[in-house]
Amino acid sequence: MTNRPQTVGSSPIRKEGRDKVLGRAQYIDDITLPGMWFGATVRSSIPRGRITSISFDPAIPWHEYTIVSAADIPGENTIVHLTKDHPCLAVTHVNHCQEPILLLAHPNRAVLPAAVAAVHITYEELPAIFTIEDSEKKEQIIWGEGENANTFKTYLMQKDQKPIPDEVWQTADYIVEGEYRTGAQEQLYIENNGVIAEYDPEKGVTVRGSMQCPFYLVHALELVFNLPAEKCRVIQTETGGAFGGKEDFPSVIGSHAALLAMKSAHPVKLCYDRAEDMAATTKRHPSRTRHRTAVSKDGKLLAGEIDFAIDGGAYATLSPVVLSRGTIHAPGPYHWPHLTVRAKAMATNIPPHGAFRGFGAPQSIFALERHMDKIAKVVGLTPEELRRRNFLGTGYRTATGQLLKDPVDMQHLLTRALEESNYHAKRKQFDAENPISTIKRGIGFATFFHGAGFTGSGERRLNSLVEIELTAEGRPRILVSSTEFGQGTNTILCQIAADALNLPYEEVLIAQPDTTLVPNSGPTVASRTAMVVGKLVERAAESLLASLAPFLPPLLNRARSRAAQYTRTQFCHAALKYLAQHGSLKTEARYQSPGDIFWDDNTYSGEAYPAYAWAVYVAEVVVDTTTYSAQVTNFYALQEVGKVLHPILAAGQIEGGVAQGIGYALYEKCLWRNGHLANNQMTNYIMPTSADLPSIHVSFEEVPSPHGAYGAKGIGELPMDGPAPAILNAIEHATGLAFNEIPLLPEDIFERMTRIPTSSTEDLDPIIDRDTQVETSEVSA
Amino acid sequence: MQADRGKFEMTRVALTVNDEKRIVETPPMKRLLDVLREDLHLTGAKEGCGEGECGACAVLMNGDLVNSCLVPILQTQGAEIITIEGIAIDKKLHPIQQCFLEQGGAQCGICTPGMILATYHLLENIPQPTLLQIQEGLNGNLCRCTGYMRIFNSVLAAAAKATPQSETQ
Numbered sequence: 010m011t012n013r014p015q016t017v018g019s020s021p022i023r024k025e026g027r028d029k030v031l032g033r034a035q036y037i038d039d040i041t042l043p044g045m046w047f048g049a050t051v052r053s054s055i056p057r058g059r060i061t062s063i064s065f066d067p068a069i070p071w072h073e074y075t076i077v078s079a080a081d082i083p084g085e086n087t088i089v090h091l092t093k094d095h096p097c098l099a100v101t102h103v104n105h106c107q108e109p110i111l112l113l114a115h116p117n118r119a120v121l122p123a124a125v126a127a128v129h130i131t132y133e134e135l136p137a138i139f140t141i142e143d144s145e146k147k148e149q150i151i152w153g154e155g156e157n158a159n160t161f162k163t164y165l166m167q168k169d170q171k172p173i174p175d176e177v178w179q180t181a182d183y184i185v186e187g188e189y190r191t192g193a194q195e196q197l198y199i200e201n202n203g204v205i206a207e208y209d210p211e212k213g214v215t216v217r218g219s220m221q222c223p224f225y226l227v228h229a230l231e232l233v234f235n236l237p238a239e240k241c242r243v244i245q246t247e248t249g250g251a252f253g254g255k256e257d258f259p260s261v262i263g264s265h266a267a268l269l270a271m272k273s274a275h276p277v278k279l280c281y282d283r284a285e286d287m288a289a290t291t292k293r294h295p296s297r298t299r300h301r302t303a304v305s306k307d308g309k310l311l312a313g314e315i316d317f318a319i320d321g322g323a324y325a326t327l328s329p330v331v332l333s334r335g336t337i338h339a340p341g342p343y344h345w346p347h348l349t350v351r352a353k354a355m356a357t358n359i360p361p362h363g364a365f366r367g368f369g370a371p372q373s374i375f376a377l378e379r380h381m382d383k384i385a386k387v388v389g390l391t392p393e394e395l396r397r398r399n400f401l402g403t404g405y406r407t408a409t410g411q412l413l414k415d416p417v418d419m420q421h422l423l424t425r426a427l428e429e430s431n432y433h434a435k436r437k438q439f440d441a442e443n444p445i446s447t448i449k450r451g452i453g454f455a456t457f458f459h460g461a462g463f464t465g466s467g468e469r470r471l472n473s474l475v476e477i478e479l480t481a482e483g484r485p486r487i488l489v490s491s492t493e494f495g496q497g498t499n500t501i502l503c504q505i506a507a508d509a510l511n512l513p514y515e516e517v518l519i520a521q522p523d524t525t526l527v528p529n530s531g532p533t534v535a536s537r538t539a540m541v542v543g544k545l546v547e548r549a550a551e552s553l554l555a556s557l558a559p560f561l562p563p564l565l566n567r568a569r570s571r572a573a574q575y576t577r578t579q580f581c582h583a584a585l586k587y588l589a590q591h592g593s594l595k596t597e598a599r600y601q602s603p604g605d606i607f608w609d610d611n612t613y614s615g616e617a618y619p620a621y622a623w624a625v626y627v628a629e630v631v632v633d634t635t636t637y638s639a640q641v642t643n644f645y646a647l648q649e650v651g652k653v654l655h656p657i658l659a660a661g662q663i664e665g666g667v668a669q670g671i672g673y674a675l676y677e678k679c680l681w682r683n684g685h686l687a688n689n690q691m692t693n694y695i696m697p698t699s700a701d702l703p704s705i706h707v708s709f710e711e712v713p714s715p716h717g718a719y720g721a722k723g724i725g726e727l728p729m730d731g732p733a734p735a736i737l738n739a740i741e742h743a744t745g746l747a748f749n750e751i752p753l754l755p756e757d758i759f760e761r762m763t764r765i766p767t768s769s770t771e772d773l774d775p776i777i778d779r780d781t782q783v784e785t786s787e788v789s790a
Numbered sequence: 791m792q793a794d795r796g797k798f799e800m801t802r803v804a805l806t807v808n809d810e811k812r813i814v815e816t817p818p819m820k821r822l823l824d825v826l827r828e829d830l831h832l833t834g835a836k837e838g839c840g841e842g843e844c845g846a847c848a849v850l851m852n853g854d855l856v857n858s859c860l861v862p863i864l865q866t867q868g869a870e871i872i873t874i875e876g877i878a879i880d881k882k883l884h885p886i887q888q889c890f891l892e893q894g895g896a897q898c899g900i901c902t903p904g905m906i907l908a909t910y911h912l913l914e915n916i917p918q919p920t921l922l923q924i925q926e927g928l929n930g931n932l933c934r935c936t937g938y939m940r941i942f943n944s945v946l947a948a949a950a951k952a953t954p955q956s957e958t959q
Contacts, residue, residue, distance in 0.1 A: 022891055029899030030887040032834025032874030036900060039833035197934050199838040199846050200900040249836070249900025250934050283839045495898025495935045657894040661940050665897065668937030691843035691932070699938040700929040 016504045016514040017719045020657040024499035024519060025247070034247045037203040037218045038280045045205065046075070048269045048279035049121040051111035051128045052289060053103035056139070056358040056684030057151065058132035060101055060110070066127035074124060075273035077112040082268065084235030088260050089228060094152065095324035095361065097233055097264050103132070104151060105323035105360045106685040107289035109261070114269040114277050137358035137684055141297050141318050144355035151323070152356035161321045161354040162329035164336045166613040168348040168408050173303075177312045177347055181303035185384045189300070189376035190750040191733070193320075193679040194293035194672075196365050197696050198494075200249025202258055202290055203280030206266035213240025214267045219248045220259035222532035223490050223524050229260035230267060238524075245522040248494035252669070253364030255494070256534050257326050258290050287689035291363025292679060294319040294331055294354075298339070298376030303347075308390045308398045312347035315339045317373050321354040322361035328354040331362075333464050334535075335369025337617045338730070340408040341377045342419055342458045343399040348408045358684050364534065366666065367729035370459060371673065378455040378734030379749055382741060392738065393423065396456050410614045416712050419623060422647055423456060426625035429708060430454075430645040435629065436742070443743065447634045450642075451743025454627040455735040460618030461716075461723025462537045465608035468600060468619070474528040475545035477506065477553050478595040483584030485510055485553060486518040488595075489530040491542045496725055497658035498538050504654055505543050505718045509550035512577055528597065536723025539654060540620060541600065543718030548598035556594055560586045603716070620714045620722045624648035626667070626731030629703070630739040637759040639740055641671050641703045641732075648727060649710040652720030659724055660707045666728025667705050672697045674733035678752045805866045807832070808876030816863050823847045823858035825866075826873060834874035834903045838932070845931030848904035849873045855911040855930070874903035877910060886910055886948040895944030897935035905931045909945050918949050 028034040065071055079086050079098040086100065087093040099110045113124055138149050144159045152159055178184065204218030213236050216226060223243040230241035243263070248255060266279035281289070296319045303311040317339055321328035336352040385395035400419040406412055427433065432452055439450040462468050476488040487506055493499040503517040510517070520527055530542050560583035561575050575583075587594055608615035629643035646663050653659045676695045680687045688694045713720025733751050741747050746761055801818040804811065807830060814829050826832045826849070835858050838846035842857040849858045850872040877884045886909050889895065896902040905928065912919060912927035919927060924945045925938075933941060 020894070023894070023896065025899070026891045026896055027883070029896045029902050030883065030890045030906060031878060032903040032906075034899050035833075036836065038837070039827075198898070198900075199844055199932060199934055200836065200898070201838075248898065250898040252934070282837075283841075497897075657940070661894045661897055661936055664937035664939040665935045666937075669934070690841060691839040692841055696932060696934065697937075698929040698932060699941070700925045702938055705937055705939055 016507045021514045037246045042276040044275050046114045046116050046275040046277045047118040048277045049113045049125050050109050053108040056106050056137035058134040062131045064129045069127045075114040077268045085232045090326050092325050105358050112269050114273045141320050141355050159356045161325040164352040166350040170612050173312045173347040182306035183304045185302045185387050187300045187380045189298045191296045191372045193295045196252040196254030198250030201281045201286040202262050204263050204266045205278045206270040207276045208271040215242040216263045217244035221251045221255045223522050224529045226259050226263045233264045243524045245492045251494040252366045256364035284689050288686045293365035294362040296372035300380045308388045308395050310399045315350045317352040319354050322359040324361045326361045326363045331369040335373040338370035339373035342401050367726045371729045374457050374730045375733045382738045409617045411616045422625045426647040430627040449632045449743040451739040452629045453738025455731045456625050457730050458621045458623050459727040461540045461620045469602045471531040473531040473600045475530045475549045476528050476597045477549045479584050483581040488520050488527040490522045490527050491530050491538050492533045501654045502546050505546045506550045509547045536725045539721040540717030540723050545598040547718040549596050552596035557583045620716045622650045622727045626735045628735040628739045632743045637755040643703050644705045647708045650724045651714035651722035653709050654721050663707045663728045664705045670732025674736040674751050806870045818864040819862045822861040825863045832873050832875050845904045848907045885951045889947040890944040893944040894940040901933045
């Protein structure tokens with residue numbers, strides 16, 4: 010008998026891949042249930058106001074329709090995420106455009122748009138606010154009261170829980186300030202949000218659909234229907250992209266469809282078209298970050314003050330936790346002797362913002378990595394040298410006081426990334442060529458980390474459970490609520506179980522998440538699946554093997570060395586023997602918090618994440634000074650994510666994330682007009698096509714982590730963090746202009762380049778010291 | 791969704807879908823995409839945007855790659871349509887499908903049917919495309935998951951598998 014090669018670390022075929030390439034995978038809109046009707050949503054046309062009347066155009070045969078209003082809700086009129094501020098259907102007031110007011114269902118899908126248009130709603134309009142600044146003024150209070158007016162959440166994070174001593178500011182050689190902004194971004198999964206709901210007076214509610222977190226929807230349905238969890242069944246169907254956009258929003262559309270199913274007594278399919286999905290569902294939070302940094306003349310960060318504000322839209326949704334991740338990532342992979350982060354999530358009359366890959370971190374990391382380049386310029390160091398003098402390393406403490414016990418080597422990552430991208434030679438070459446060319450080339454980079462798993466005590470609260478059972482054929486089947494939406498959940502979890510069970514990858518099955526059949530292994534978010542759920546799968550598999558041990562060939566009960574000492578047939582025989590004796594076998598593993606992880610939500614200190622991924626991303630750009638367009642021409646992504654479980658999937662995650670990051674930086678602009686998304690179409694919301702992207706060179710540094718299965722850490726969100734600042738750093742190198750806001754479109758470059766006709770470089774001559782506190786990003790006239 | 795007004799004016803359209811002759815009774819302005827999905831139960835073509843931007847609904851019509859969300863069924867009278875369901879050879883994966891599977895060209899899978907048809911169309915016309923030709927050939931098909939790199943690899947692998955047509959004919 011030979012040792013079976015490990016499947017972890019190799020790239021077996023994606024579990025559900027065959028159905029996908031054949032076009033047979035069943036997404037929600039591909040499914041039809043007998044007697045199924047179709048749903049539609051009547052939404053507010055104004056950003057804020059009181060509903061004064063609702064009338065129905067008599068031209069429509071309304072008796073054919075089911076019409077649901079808030080009065081039909083059997084339980085609470087709320088979509089619960091973290092608070093209950095978010096109504097399922099508006100009653101007297103609306104707080105954003107596209108707020109759901111009524112729901113319609115009809116057997117014929119084609120008649121619904123005309124019916125929606127034939128519901129006439131009048132309003133008494135109230136003044137609306139659309140920006141963080143308007144929200145801060147508190148002239149209009151649209152959410153909360155007193156201290157919480159317009160404020161969903163605030164955090165104060167201080168190094169060592171102490172304020173920055175005044176003398177640090179008084180004695181610092183330089184004080185560098187900057188303000189950085191990021192825009193909203195649409196997830197733009199190619200499959201829109203959609204569900205099918207059924208209602209049975211005895212069995213309760215069943216919702217199937219496109220989603221990341223089936224148990225979030227169970228929780229939402231419990232409240233809306235006032236039913237126990239066991240009468241709220243949720244089934245995830247094949248999901249055509251999510252990126253966070255199907256984390257919190259399915260609670261809304263799922264509740265709506267279920268209300269229609271209950272009242273119509275038919276299954277109801279509610280699938281948005283693109284225009285509705287873009288106009289009404291969540292986006293990435295826009296942000297504003299202000300930095301004030303004390304620096305010594307040799308480039309040591311002495312103290313930092315960071316004010317981080319995000320626009321949460323009209324309701325809290327997940328804003329408090331998005332803010333939390335953004336706050337913890339705001340100080341980056343650097344050592345700060347003193348640091349204060351003040352963070353707040355503000356309310357505006359924009360449709361609620363929600364989860365999107367990166368979850369607050371891309372915003373605060375964009376600010377910091379632009380600011381680091383600015384500090385370097387002020388101090389007179391290269392961007393590389395400034396970072397090298399301030400990197401965290403093994404044995405350091407992060408801004409939350411977390412001791413970095415696992416190996417961290419940012420110095421090496423930076424060296425390797427700059428070598429692989431040929432950074433130094435290119436920088437010299439572009440410096441030499443740019444003055445004599447209308448095409449300006451630049452190269453820049455960002456260094457950053459991303460925490461894997463839920464923030465702080467989140468994993469302890471989730472208390473995730475994983476099960477593995479034997480099928481009647483004696484094959485192991487993984488039972489988790491962790492969902493597949495392209496990132497590879499099915500595949501990597503089966504790889505992990507296969508190796509733990511010493512079986513070929515093909516032998517392991519994974520169940521489609523159905524909340525009546527699978528345990529709650531937590532939501533599929535926060536770069537937690539490979540690390541946290543993967544570890545539980547490994548443990549559950551080990552437990553399964555322990556149960557089967559008496560039935561496996563003898564002399565094999567030495568734990569790990571048991572591996573490779575039986576064949577798949579022997580395993581199958583053992584499994585069938587066990588089933589014949591005991592009827593069934595299901596083993597489980599529940600999350601156990603590592604003993605050395607402590608987090609204090611009040612002081613925002615402790616072990617923020619069990620593990621971090623570390624990365625250096627390098628972008629090369631060209632800026633055409635005739636057309637003012639900027640394009641990324643080459644991209645290098647080097648990261649340390651622990652053990653790479655599946656090289657093809659992992660590289661695919663990084664490449665896809667980088668592509669979204671490039672879109673975030675240079676293409677994707679949400680254009681709001683009076684609180685309504687004006688460009689809610691793919692025609693004028695521009696995501697990168699195959700012709701817009703550069704070669705993306707992905708490399709991994711593999712340092713197995715003790716926390717995840719087979720040494721894996723989180724990977725999914727990381728690649729969203731680095732591209733935007735790396736690209737804008739490169740654009741500053743190319744043009745000499747510091748752009749501090751994304752998205753950066755050609756019109757923005759045009760505006761800036763033509764503002765002062767002859768300027769193509771920045772004037773850094775004025776002495777910058779603590780007395781003048783010069784704002785260096787602006788060209789002085 | 792134009793079916794509403796045309797509810798009572800049905801048209802009879804004869805077309806070939808995946809080598810099978812089909813006759814549909816349908817409102818004349820109904821989209822080819824909806825006829826495929828609703829009348830013929832071929833759900834491989836997906837609606838991503840409904841305005842010809844994303845290519846998730848792409849099918850071959852008389853050998854051309856078209857967005858089926860922009861084709862009224864009336865225009866398909868006598869046409870030959872090939873959908874993703876018609877690409878596999880004798881129930882085995884087509885080499886393009888096999889390469890997408892092996893190279894990681896499919897992640898969430900929603901753009902995959904259109905992407906595979908676009909690849910099929912590209913390789914019919916340019917059996918050994920350069921990277922630039924692949925980028926151009928697929929730029930009517932949006933993918934939000936992959937960043938396209940693995941899709942390019944899939945296309946290159948499929949091209950390498952196929953003997954250039956000029957040599958076989």
